[in-house]
Amino acid sequence: MLLAYYVHHFSPFLLDFGNGFGLxxxxxxxxxxxxxxxxxxxxxVRQGYGDLAPDQVGDFITGVAIFGVILGGRLGYMxxxxxxxxxxxxxxxxxxxxxxMSSHGxxxxxxxxTLIYARRKHVSWLNIGDNLVVVxxxxxxxxRCANFINGELFGxxxxxxxxxxxxxxxxxxxxxxxxxAVSEAVTLNPGWTTVTAIVENVQNSPxxxxxxxxxxxxxxxxxxxxxxxxxxxxxxxxxTLRTRFRLPNGVLTGVFFVAYAVLRIxxxxxxxxxxxxxxxLSRGQFLSLFLVILGAGFLVYAIRKPTWAxxxxx
Numbered sequence: 001m002l003l004a005y006y007v008h009h010f011s012p013f014l015l016d017f018g019n020g021f022g023l024x025x026x027x028x029x030x031x032x033x034x035x036x037x038x039x040x041x042x043x044x045v046r047q048g049y050g051d052l053a054p055d056q057v058g059d060f061i062t063g064v065a066i067f068g069v070i071l072g073g074r075l076g077y078m079x080x081x082x083x084x085x086x087x088x089x090x091x092x093x094x095x096x097x098x099x100x101m102s103s104h105g106x107x108x109x110x111x112x113x114t115l116i117y118a119r120r121k122h123v124s125w126l127n128i129g130d131n132l133v134v135v136x137x138x139x140x141x142x143x144r145c146a147n148f149i150n151g152e153l154f155g156x157x158x159x160x161x162x163x164x165x166x167x168x169x170x171x172x173x174x175x176x177x178x179x180x181a182v183s184e185a186v187t188l189n190p191g192w193t194t195v196t197a198i199v200e201n202v203q204n205s206p207x208x209x210x211x212x213x214x215x216x217x218x219x220x221x222x223x224x225x226x227x228x229x230x231x232x233x234x235x236x237x238x239x240t241l242r243t244r245f246r247l248p249n250g251v252l253t254g255v256f257f258v259a260y261a262v263l264r265i266x267x268x269x270x271x272x273x274x275x276x277x278x279x280x281l282s283r284g285q286f287l288s289l290f291l292v293i294l295g296a297g298f299l300v301y302a303i304r305k306p307t308w309a310x311x312x313x314x
Contacts (some may be wrong), residue, residue, distance in 0.1 A: 006164045006165070007164070007165045007167070008164050009167075010025075010149045010150075010151065010203065011203045012024050012026065013025070014028055025149045025150070026146045029142040029143055029146035030142070030143070033143065036138050037138055040138065041057050041135050044134065045057055047311065048310045049309045049310070050131045050309065051128060051310065060117065067113045068106060068114070069110065069139065072105050072107070072113075073101040073102055073103065074100070074101060074102075075109070076101075077100045077105060078100075079105070080102055080104065080283065081100070081274060081275050103140065104291070114132065124249055124307060126249035126298075126307065127249045129250070129252075129253040130249055130250065130251070130253050131252075133252055133255075134242050134252065137234040138231070140226075140230040140231045140260075144227035145227055147223040147226075151166045152168055154166040154168070154220075154221070154271075155222030155271050156219060157218065157219055158219060158220050158270075163218035163220060164219060165212065166216065167202045167212055169216055169217060170216075171199075181195070181211075181216075182194070182195070182198070184212075184215065185208060188208055189201070192208070222268075222272070225271075226264075229264075229266060230260060234256070234259055237259060238255065241255060248302045248303065248306035249309060253298045253302075254296065254297070254299035257292070257295030257298065258291070258296065258299075259295075261288035261289065261291040262288075264285070264288045265288050271284070
């Protein structure tokens with residue numbers, strides 16, 4: 001008996017005003033991440049885990065959001081995953097509504113911003129970093145949820161019963177698959193002659209979804225896997241370490257980089273590669289190897305030259 005797989009048809013809009021304009025889930029995910037991150041960071045500061053004053057947290061999180069996550073994440077994606085389009089048209093950088101953010105790029109941006117911020121404000125770089133990595137998985141969770149809603153960064157082909165079919169697969173599908181999908185779509189609507197038209201109309205047409213079910217490949221919903229691994233599991237680990245153990249400044253930052261790298265490598269096993277492989281590894285897995293080295297550096301430094309959060313200085 002053949003399984004009937006779910007054909008992904010979530011709209012990228014929470015509110016759609018037409019002509020590609022509206023309130024998108026992708027943008028809302030970032031707003032939610034920064035808001036929850038601000039609230040949790042403030043709570044950690046009030047509990048004595050941070051060198052920042054509570055009234056400094058808002059400006060700090062805003063800077064992290066703009067210069068670290070958004071600028072770093074977007075530039076990272078352009079350079080690491082979409083260099084051909086970026087070099088041909090640099091203005092594609094500003095098309096945030098189409099998605100395209102690199103978590104590795106965002107981390108680099110955050111490292112640079114927090115280092116500059118710590119020096120200007122004369123606070124411990126390791127301390128503000130330790131609290132930031134506790135709240136970071138919240139942003140990763142919301143980001144992966146947004147990836148799922150957008151139907152992007154989907155998984156590898158599989159036959160598991162919870163597999164899903166993602167219409168955006170057609171953007172990179174073989175020509176014969178695209179031709180088959182288009183030829184079936186135009187029998188429903190003569191205007192659906194492109195992959196873009198199919199993707200934009202699939203959420204409103206059960207008949208189109210039924211036709212695509214026979215064309216698309218069943219795939220792992222890897223965005224959900226990564227939301228759990230990089231978001232929920234990583235947050236539980238770091239929050240527990242922050243609130244249950246007396247650790248020198250820098251240890252949590254080191255644990256974050258190592259744990260994130262390991263969990264990202266695991267998650268990428270199920271994710272369809274969105275860039276050429278490197279030494280048999282996906283782009284995300286290969287870049288994560290450098291995070292392990294970075295994290296180990298933080299751990300060694302923190303243990304050899306320990307400093308402490310205000311709560312642990314007495």
